[in-house]
Amino acid sequence: MTNEQELKTGYRYYQFFVFIHLVLLGALGVFGACLKNLVGCLETPVPLVLNRIIVISLAIFLAGMCGIGRLIAADDLQTRNYLKQVTQWNMVVILLLIAVSILSKDCSVFGFLLTVFLLLAIPVVAGIVTWLKHENHSDDPVV
Numbered sequence: 001m002t003n004e005q006e007l008k009t010g011y012r013y014y015q016f017f018v019f020i021h022l023v024l025l026g027a028l029g030v031f032g033a034c035l036k037n038l039v040g041c042l043e044t045p046v047p048l049v050l051n052r053i054i055v056i057s058l059a060i061f062l063a064g065m066c067g068i069g070r071l072i073a074a075d076d077l078q079t080r081n082y083l084k085q086v087t088q089w090n091m092v093v094i095l096l097l098i099a100v101s102i103l104s105k106d107c108s109v110f111g112f113l114l115t116v117f118l119l120l121a122i123p124v125v126a127g128i129v130t131w132l133k134h135e136n137h138s139d140d141p142v143v
Contacts, residue, residue: 023064045106
């Protein structure tokens with residue numbers, strides 16, 4: 001989402017960009033620590049504390065990605081549409097992750113991680129489809 005993108009001009013955008021990256025790294029670190037505790041026992045139910053911590057860390061990560069999307073200088077229509085779609089789907093996935101966390105009290109570790117993986121794939125697929133759709137339309141000759 002943020003690969004080789006230019007930030008909006010101004011020092012405060014750079015400051016927010018750095019701060020959000022620190023939050024993203026923290027959320028990924030927490031997720032990784034929780035994942036390490038889950039991988040050993042895939043058949044057992046997910047402990048409620050780990051369930052909540054994983055969902056909160058992923059929600060913070062996705063919200064941080066939305067924040068970074070707002071800091072990117074989207075000069076062309078393709079980038080603006082891509083960022084808009086990915087940001088919208090990130091927000092939907094945050095809500096779905098919270099719903100899954102609330103509803104999955106006795107879910108196995110494997111089922112929980114599979115659900116999280118499928119939910120996290122939604123903004124990726126939406127971004128790729130949006131990017132390819134606009135990429136194909138940009139090749140059309142102007143009449």
